[in-house]
Amino acid sequence: MEIQIIIHVGNDLTESKEVVERLVWENLNKKLDHYLNKFKKDDAEWVIEVTLEKNKKNLFSGIVKANLDWQIFRFEREDYKNLDDLVNHLFDHFKESLSDIK
Numbered sequence: 001m002e003i004q005i006i007i008h009v010g011n012d013l014t015e016s017k018e019v020v021e022r023l024v025w026e027n028l029n030k031k032l033d034h035y036l037n038k039f040k041k042d043d044a045e046w047v048i049e050v051t052l053e054k055n056k057k058n059l060f061s062g063i064v065k066a067n068l069d070w071q072i073f074r075f076e077r078e079d080y081k082n083l084d085d086l087v088n089h090l091f092d093h094f095k096e097s098l099s100d101i102k
Contacts, residue, residue, distance in 0.1 A: 003046040010053030016083060023084060024050055027091035035098035036068070044069040050090075052083065064090045073097055 052062040061078035080086035
């Protein structure tokens with residue numbers, strides 16, 4: 001199984017990229033690990049792309065796109081004051097979608 005994590009941050013957030021990377025891995029390893037087991041295969045390819053930026057209101061907006069062995073997921077949220085809350089909330093929605101899959 002191959003996993004590829006791609007993180008895009010806006011120019012205003014370049015100093016926060018390490019924090020975002022840590023949050024993404026924490027969410028994958030702690031919050032989603034059980035749910036992601038449904039997609040584990042030797043030849044499976046996973047691509048998880050996270051895009052975060054500050055908007056015109058000086059609040060955070062983000063998107064998580066995931067391709068897990070050809071199943072596509074996309075979550076988008078905006079107007080968060082706290083970057084950590086935004087990332088965690090996006091992955092909460094990801095977890096909810098994964099829990100619906102039998």
